[in-house]
Amino acid sequence: MPITAYSQHFEKELDAEQLLALMNARSxxxxxxxxxxxxxxxxxxxxxxxxxxxxxxxxxQIVNGATARASSTVMRQPHFRFVAQDGGDAHHRFCDFHHWDEHAPHSDSLVNFGSARSRETRLVRMLVCKAIERRLFSQADIRAMRQWFFDTKSQNRYVVAATEQALEYRWRLRCHTHHFGLEFHPSHAAMPGFDWDEAALSEFSRVYKPVLDRFNYVRPPTAAHTRARALAKHFGEEVFDTSVLEPFYKQTLNLCTFFATHTPELGYSRHAAMMFRWEGASTVLLAFCALLLHVSAWDIQVAIAKLGQLLASPPPADDTLGNVIGLNPFHDYLAWQLVKEASQLAVEQPDDLDYEAQLRTLKAEMQSDYDAWKQRQ
Ligand SMILES: [Zn+2]
Structure with a gap:
């Protein structure tokens, strides 16, 4: 259910209201x-x-927006649905929007105008129009970026092997980001308030460091885990390997953080902007920042210079020039990353995915070391 789609006639990516405004004006x-x-x-x-x-x-097909009756708050903005001749889903099997309605009715690609984030949507929409007007990028660049993402992802595929247990195991590993892996010594337990559970978690971080080091560069939010479990129903199927996008994702998050930190109109606290690198940024910011980077050959300094130029320039004369917010090029990125990592775990250590059992075993070993140590004292 993209918010924006490409009109061949107008040679623009437009949201439903912009499309209608143009159709009305040109008839x-x-x-x-x-x-x-x-x-x-x-x-x-x-x-x-x-x-x-x-x-x-x-x-x-245009799907109309919805308004909450009591408050007349806009709950859902108008968007597009793509229906095949036989009434089924028209998207390519590897399209981000394939089976969209069914699986992600409240997905991160739909922007809720009823939320506080709507000013962000409006600001970005204005910046996109300004950028097109000032020829910093064109509708053709927006199309080219979409194509580049689609081609890059479709050239890199793997077969989903993530089981429920592997996904759960990967998810539990996220708790270990804050441990620094102090090696356990039985004398530690002589502390009157010694916490065996915490000590076992810390020891786990040390013993399983090689596994954790591979996966812990992000601390995914719960929503990514929930979504990953839904995506894992593609078990045994070939899917896009989004990990090929990692350097581009990180660079885009850097730009989102910079943009949000230095643009109070977006309404992010400094802390919220810092959290992007762990939890991802909003669809709107990701889509816009990815586009700025794409037309800057992924050089963040060049992209920041363009951003500054855009923010300082006067409002656009025409606000129907385009709208890039409908599609997040890193759609479901964190969820797919979890699926990929769980798939690797399921292949590499299929018999070693019981997190609770590993933790119990470690704790039992530590306690028996402590008993032996105590007897020697
Ligand atoms: Zn599609």
């Missing part, structure tokens, strides 16, 4: 249809003209 005589009362003929034209921003599939 003779000019029309004033709203999204709720689109004539069938217009719906048919949209179906033929508008393409998925990720895989290029045809068959676009």
């Amino acid at each position: 003779t005589p000019p029309a004033a249809y709203s999204l709720e009362q689109l004539p069938d003929q217009w719906r048919e034209w949209i179906k033929q003209d508008v393409r998925c921003p990720s895989c290029g599939a045809p068959g676009a």
